[in-house]
Amino acid sequence: MFSEKDYSDARPNVGVTVVPFVYDEGVIKVLIYKRSSGSEVFKDFLCLPNRFFNINDFNTMEEAANHALWEKAGVSFPAIIQFHTFSGSYIDPTRITTVNSCYYSILRKSEIVYHDTFCGFDTFWMDVRDVLKLELAFNHNEVLELAYKRLLASAEYTTDPILFLDKKFTINELRVLTEFLIKKPIDNSRFRDRIKKSGILIETNEKQLSGSNRPSQLFILNENLDGYFYPKSLTKST
Amino acid sequence: MFSEKDYSDARPNVGVTVVPFVYDEGVIKVLIYKRSSGSEVFKDFLCLPNRFFNINDFNTMEEAANHALWEKAGVSFPAIIQFHTFSGSYIDPTRITTVNSCYYSILRKSEIVYHDTFCGFDTFWMDVRDVLKLELAFNHNEVLELAYKRLLASAEYTTDPILFLDKKFTINELRVLTEFLIKKPIDNSRFRDRIKKSGILIETNEKQLSGSNRPSQLFILNENLDGYFYPKSLTKST
DNA sequence: GTAATAGTGTCTTTTAGACAGTATCGA
DNA sequence: TCGATACTGTCTAAAAGACACTATTAC
Numbered sequence: 001m002f003s004e005k006d007y008s009d010a011r012p013n014v015g016v017t018v019v020p021f022v023y024d025e026g027v028i029k030v031l032i033y034k035r036s037s038g039s040e041v042f043k044d045f046l047c048l049p050n051r052f053f054n055i056n057d058f059n060t061m062e063e064a065a066n067h068a069l070w071e072k073a074g075v076s077f078p079a080i081i082q083f084h085t086f087s088g089s090y091i092d093p094t095r096i097t098t099v100n101s102c103y104y105s106i107l108r109k110s111e112i113v114y115h116d117t118f119c120g121f122d123t124f125w126m127d128v129r130d131v132l133k134l135e136l137a138f139n140h141n142e143v144l145e146l147a148y149k150r151l152l153a154s155a156e157y158t159t160d161p162i163l164f165l166d167k168k169f170t171i172n173e174l175r176v177l178t179e180f181l182i183k184k185p186i187d188n189s190r191f192r193d194r195i196k197k198s199g200i201l202i203e204t205n206e207k208q209l210s211g212s213n214r215p216s217q218l219f220i221l222n223e224n225l226d227g228y229f230y231p232k233s234l235t236k237s238t
Numbered sequence: 239m240f241s242e243k244d245y246s247d248a249r250p251n252v253g254v255t256v257v258p259f260v261y262d263e264g265v266i267k268v269l270i271y272k273r274s275s276g277s278e279v280f281k282d283f284l285c286l287p288n289r290f291f292n293i294n295d296f297n298t299m300e301e302a303a304n305h306a307l308w309e310k311a312g313v314s315f316p317a318i319i320q321f322h323t324f325s326g327s328y329i330d331p332t333r334i335t336t337v338n339s340c341y342y343s344i345l346r347k348s349e350i351v352y353h354d355t356f357c358g359f360d361t362f363w364m365d366v367r368d369v370l371k372l373e374l375a376f377n378h379n380e381v382l383e384l385a386y387k388r389l390l391a392s393a394e395y396t397t398d399p400i401l402f403l404d405k406k407f408t409i410n411e412l413r414v415l416t417e418f419l420i421k422k423p424i425d426n427s428r429f430r431d432r433i434k435k436s437g438i439l440i441e442t443n444e445k446q447l448s449g450s451n452r453p454s455q456l457f458i459l460n461e462n463l464d465g466y467f468y469p470k471s472l473t474k475s476t
Numbered sequence: 477g478t479a480a481t482a483g484t485g486t487c488t489t490t491t492a493g494a495c496a497g498t499a500t501c502g503a
Numbered sequence: 504t505c506g507a508t509a510c511t512g513t514c515t516a517a518a519a520g521a522c523a524c525t526a527t528t529a530c
Contacts, residue, residue: 010292011249014337053325054248055335061325085323085339087291087299097293099252099337101323157395172482187520189484194518213481214527410509425493427511432491450502451508 012087012097014053016065017140018080019104019147020073022112022125023164023177028151029125030144031073035137041094042137046124048144049073053101065103072123074113079163080105083150084143091139100139104147106163155181159200162221170208170216171195200225250325250335252291254303255378256318257342257385258311260350260363261402261415266389267363268382269311273375279332280375284362286382287311291339303341310361312351317401318343321388322381329377338377342385344401393419397438400459408446408454409433438463 020031032046049072051064058064065080080103091098128148132141154160155178165173175191195201202222207215258269270284289306296302303318318341329336366386374382392398393416403411413429433439440460445453 010294012252012291012293014250014252053250053337055250056248059326059335061323061337082323085299085320087339088297097297099291099299099339101325101337170482187522188482189522190519192483209528211481212479212527212529214483216482408509425495426509427495428492430510447501449508450500450506452498452500452510454509 012099013092013095014061014099014101015050016053016061016068017048017050017100017102017138017143018065018069018072019048019102019144020069020075020107021104021128021147021151021164022107022109023161024109024125026176026180027127027129028148028180030128030131030148031123031125032131032136033072033121033123041092045137046131046134047137048140050100050138050140061101062103065101069105072121073107075105075107075111078105078107078111081150081160084146086139086143098138100143102143102147104151106151106160108164108166110166152181152183159221159225168204168206168208168218168220170210170218171201172216198225250337251330251333252299252337252339253288254291254299254306255286255288255338255340255376255381256303256307257286257340257382258307258313258345259342259366259385259389259402260345260347261399262347262363264414264418265365265367266386266418268366268369268386269361269363270369270374271310271359271361279330283375284369284372285375286378288338288376288378299339300341303339307343310359311345313343313345313349316343316345316349319388319398322384324377324381336376338381340381340385342389344389344398346402346404348404390419390421397459397463406442406444406446406456406458408448408456409439410454436463 049068051068085101087099089097201219206218287306287310289302323339325337439457444456
């Protein structure tokens with residue numbers, strides 16, 4: 001396999017797509033941009049940040065993904081999570097068979113460089129659920145749909161969504177975010193118990209005043225733990 | 239992005255790799271084969287089933303993956319699960335930058351066409367843990383390592399490993415398999431309770447005699463349920 | 477004081493964990 | 504009858520779930 005000279009004309013186009021998520025105003029928003037009217041295909045369509053994977057410019061697809069993210073969202077080297085690679089001639093119907101590796105990124109609102117236009121692109125942050133009603137370029141509807149599904153599922157098992165919050169956050173902020181992601185109410189008392197016993201959060205010596213009420217304790221993520229958050233009970237947890 | 243004429247020489251090589259797993263003699267085995275001494279690269283190395291993704295031969299990478307699996311393991315169109323796409327020049331160091339999309343497959347031992355040589359390849363089924371000690375071609379060590387890790391993790395959350403068992407199986411067979419995958423003993427009584435309450439298994443009217451003892455009840459998988467198996471308790475399960 | 481949100485305590489229900497006990501077969 | 508493995512019951516410990524209660528602030 002992988003013979004350079006034999007196969008150069010039979011190679012697919014390879015691209016990366018990034019789904020940049022942010023938690024803002026109580027909902028998850030995604031960054032999209034409008035393709036220029038000079039584009040070869042999908043002129044003026046809305047689109048997720050993407051990039052051709054050109055081996056002269058990039059060694060790995062993660063580099064290409066980071067480049068796309070920087071170009072459109074103004075964020076450098078955030079955590080990106082590969083969730084699926086699509087392939088087929090349907091992705092770019094007027095051209096050749098395409099391979100599209102997709103990543104999503106959990107961004108902190110405070111770290112995004114906001115710009116209506118950047119590198120010449122018109123970008124928008126929109127509620128994911130609204131974007132899913134639109135017709136996007138390429139296969140970006142299925143890309144966004146799967147990315148959102150995986151993001152929501154990750155809230156059930158991992159601490160990843162904590163990356164949406166500021167470095168210091170309150171347990172209530174985490175609870176409200178988690179309730180949004182899993183679409184169910186969570187009992188406050190239980191949630192606090194679990195979190196304290198799990199050891200995933202470290203109490204800081206700071207408090208936050210959010211109104212005329214008792215100040216809330218600020219926590220940071222315990223970086224030493226990772227992976228699964230909620231204990232399963234298939235076996236004794238020991 | 240994706241401009242055909244501009245980028246044809248800058249396209250990476252794209253290949254698929256399949257990790258065929260089977261549950262046999264109480265352990266998970268993987269199929270590997272020996273590359274021919276006429277290969278351009280990695281002559282005589284052991285290797286996982288793989289295939290160049292040539293757009294003249296295949297429309298999607300899943301087709302290429304199925305072809306590789308058929309060629310080496312003699313199984314047609316089993317369930318394949320994409321778990322990661324690797325990229326970089328390190329994958330095939332003497333040639334150009336490569337993109338390698340990887341799948342694993344959960345095969346039933348009874349459905350595998352066993353052959354020491356098939357389509358001219360010498361194939362072997364070996365305990366995964368032993369294969370991981372060897373030096374495989376390309377990046378197949380990291381491919382196998384991640385595939386095995388994902389397979390083991392799937393036993394904690396999904397019913398996927400049931401696909402290793404025959405269509406009709408006993409709860410004890412499932413328990414022993416699960417104990418192997420999660421590397422922990424499971425209480426028999428609890429396991430039965432959970433399974434019965436979860437509704438993932440349907441009782442058949444057949445029993446199996448496995449020795450001088452009470453016959454065991456045979457079950458089949460309830461295909462209507464899918465996804466997660468063990469209930470989490472973040473919220474009331476209702 | 478009141479309103480508002482942060483955080484705690486306590487009781488009931490559900491589930492997990494350990495393990496003894498019963499069932500059904502071959503020999 | 505005995506040995507072996509399949510399967511069930513029962514008791515205790517732990518966790519979940521519901522919700523009342525206290526804490527701290529602005530006004």
